[in-house]
Amino acid sequence: MADTPLQVAGREAKDEPRVPVPIVLLDAFRSFVLSVQDYSILAWRSLLNIFSGPHYFSDTLTQMDDIGVGSLPIVLLAGFFIGAVLVLQTATQFVRFGQTALTGDAVSIALVRELGPTLTGLLVAGRCASGIASELGSMQVTEQVDAMRAMGTDPYRKLVTPRVLATLLMVPLLTALNDFVGLLGGCVAAIFSLRLGAVEFWTRAINALDFGDLMQGLTKPMVYGFILATVGCYKGLTVRGGTQGVGRATTQAVVVSSVMIIVADLFLTKFALYMSDKIF
Amino acid sequence: MAIANASMTESTRADLRGGPAVRFSDVSMGFDEGEVLRGVSFSVAERETLVLLGETGTGKTLTLKLAAGLLRPTAGRVEVLGEDVSGMSERQLLAFRRKIGFVFQEGALFDSMTVEENVAYRLREDDVPEAEIAPRVEEVLEFVELSHTLDLLPSELSGGMRRRVSIARALVSRPEIVLYDSPTAGLDPVTSQTIITLILRLRDVYGVTSVLATHRLQDGFALANFRFDAKEKTVVRVAAGQKAEATTRFMVYRHLPGQNGNGNEALDNGIYFDGTPEEVMQSKDPYIRRFLV
Numbered sequence: 001m002a003d004t005p006l007q008v009a010g011r012e013a014k015d016e017p018r019v020p021v022p023i024v025l026l027d028a029f030r031s032f033v034l035s036v037q038d039y040s041i042l043a044w045r046s047l048l049n050i051f052s053g054p055h056y057f058s059d060t061l062t063q064m065d066d067i068g069v070g071s072l073p074i075v076l077l078a079g080f081f082i083g084a085v086l087v088l089q090t091a092t093q094f095v096r097f098g099q100t101a102l103t104g105d106a107v108s109i110a111l112v113r114e115l116g117p118t119l120t121g122l123l124v125a126g127r128c129a130s131g132i133a134s135e136l137g138s139m140q141v142t143e144q145v146d147a148m149r150a151m152g153t154d155p156y157r158k159l160v161t162p163r164v165l166a167t168l169l170m171v172p173l174l175t176a177l178n179d180f181v182g183l184l185g186g187c188v189a190a191i192f193s194l195r196l197g198a199v200e201f202w203t204r205a206i207n208a209l210d211f212g213d214l215m216q217g218l219t220k221p222m223v224y225g226f227i228l229a230t231v232g233c234y235k236g237l238t239v240r241g242g243t244q245g246v247g248r249a250t251t252q253a254v255v256v257s258s259v260m261i262i263v264a265d266l267f268l269t270k271f272a273l274y275m276s277d278k279i280f
Numbered sequence: 281m282a283i284a285n286a287s288m289t290e291s292t293r294a295d296l297r298g299g300p301a302v303r304f305s306d307v308s309m310g311f312d313e314g315e316v317l318r319g320v321s322f323s324v325a326e327r328e329t330l331v332l333l334g335e336t337g338t339g340k341t342l343t344l345k346l347a348a349g350l351l352r353p354t355a356g357r358v359e360v361l362g363e364d365v366s367g368m369s370e371r372q373l374l375a376f377r378r379k380i381g382f383v384f385q386e387g388a389l390f391d392s393m394t395v396e397e398n399v400a401y402r403l404r405e406d407d408v409p410e411a412e413i414a415p416r417v418e419e420v421l422e423f424v425e426l427s428h429t430l431d432l433l434p435s436e437l438s439g440g441m442r443r444r445v446s447i448a449r450a451l452v453s454r455p456e457i458v459l460y461d462s463p464t465a466g467l468d469p470v471t472s473q474t475i476i477t478l479i480l481r482l483r484d485v486y487g488v489t490s491v492l493a494t495h496r497l498q499d500g501f502a503l504a505n506f507r508f509d510a511k512e513k514t515v516v517r518v519a520a521g522q523k524a525e526a527t528t529r530f531m532v533y534r535h536l537p538g539q540n541g542n543g544n545e546a547l548d549n550g551i552y553f554d555g556t557p558e559e560v561m562q563s564k565d566p567y568i569r570r571f572l573v
Binding site for chain 2: 054142143144146147148149150151152153154
């Protein structure tokens with residue numbers, strides 16, 4: 001007789017073998033190293049494929065439209081308000097020294113060098129890395145990727161390289177637009193909150209920038225675009241476990257690409273500042 | 281040939297062109313959990329039909345993917361059309377796979393493309409002129425009786441129609457071998473019969489070598505006992521005593537206990553039976569008899 005509704009009479013609990021913690025950690029580390037290896041191979045092949053045929057131009061154009069034009073509203077909207085907020089926050093500090101006129105300089109440098117690229121990278125990662133992972137993940141679990149291979153098509157050329165090329169081209173352009181709209185938002189905030197003149201704001205904002213700032217501001221987005229596309233593709237193509245796996249891959253694509261963008265930002269900033277001293 | 285363990289089981293038929301279309305030599309395939317297939321050896325002659333039977337998880341789909349080079353065995357050698365598929369690089373395999381047709385279990389149609397785009401996919405990948413693509417697509421869609429579905433998306437098709445489009449897509453490049461992964465799985469008996477009729481037509485009209493993985497023994501018997509009469513354009517039973525032009529053979533996979541004492545029934549599968557339809561019918565083995573129920 002069962003003692004409780006959940007007990008099944010006569011059934012004994014199975015003895016599952018206990019795995020020692022060091023083994024679990026070792027397996028996790030090994031799995032991580034294998035993932036890094038597989039990701040590196042995917043990233044390398046996606047770049048190499050740009051320089052050899054066959055090329056899928058129409059797929060690349062479709063991705064450029066989806067990633068570039070599709071991300072425009074969110075990038076512009078976020079950029080405008082971030083620029084306005086930045087002016088307000090920066091100005092409160094400059095007011096203490098009676099130097100509110102310097103607000104345009106500081107905001108321009110911060111936006112172009114750092115906030116513009118990183119914000120754009122994170123926004124596009126959230127929107128597009130997830131979309132890429134879910135699309136490729138769905139193809140993977142329904143054997144469409146295998147069908148592609150069975151018909152003699154290299155899925156890295158057909159699916160990965162167009163997306164990587166699209167992000168390499170579109171994310172810097174989105175960043176440039178984000179920077180401009182951010183300065184526009186800052187200008188609006190400066191006019192209405194700080195009573196600064198528009199001409200003065202724009203003049204100081206543009207003059208504060210030098211070539212090194214622009215190089216930094218447009219190189220970083222290329223790296224971020226590469227990261228978000230390759231991570232999205234990797235997570236999508238390595239999906240296991242049906243629709244649940246697709247959902248997991250989508251989330252992981254956003255998280256991993258966002259973290260990698262932030263980590264890469266540190267190293268790229270350090271490198272860019274070093275190069276600015278040496279070259280620019 | 282009755283029940284076999286993992287020893288070599290070669291076809292005794294004389295091959296038409298001096299070599300089998302497919303040959304597995306002591307092939308094993310494993311993953312992290314262990315070896316799913318162990319020591320599998322068989323060959324398929326040209327124009328022969330091999331029916332792979334077995335319970336779920338015994339390695340039937342794995343065998344088809346190994347034959348297509350979609351997976352690489354952990355041991356052994358896979359030869360298809362005289363070439364060592366297991367030793368090819370991915371680039372070589374991409375070119376080689378154009379000689380093989382693969383019909384996936386759920387069709388695996390590209391869901392963002394229309395039927396026409398799906399069927400023409402391989403032709404466009406091979407840069408075939410557009411003027412040549414349209415008639416070839418129409419020809420194969422007519423073969424599967426779906427000429428009216430050119431502009432439909434896969435989501436607008438029934439399950440049976442998706443399988444037929446998948447067959448058309450595999451057929452459009454005129455492959456020498458077609459691999460079918462459970463083509464009738466999940467379909468009603470009438471639609472299943474339609475699919476089997478198509479496979480018969482492919483075999484008897486185009487002379488393709490076929491390897492078919494299935495849970496349904498009746499699919500294999502249909503292929504063994506019927507043929508497509510091109511003149512009458514209908515399926516007819518092979519008369520008693522008449523030798524069919526294309527032979528059909530059955531191979532049953534099963535978990536073979538005692539291979540390494542693993543005890544996991546998903547692993548260590550191998551060839552349990554390899555023989556003719558008559559040997560299947562006359563077999564007194566209880567495991568084989570289960571398929572005859």
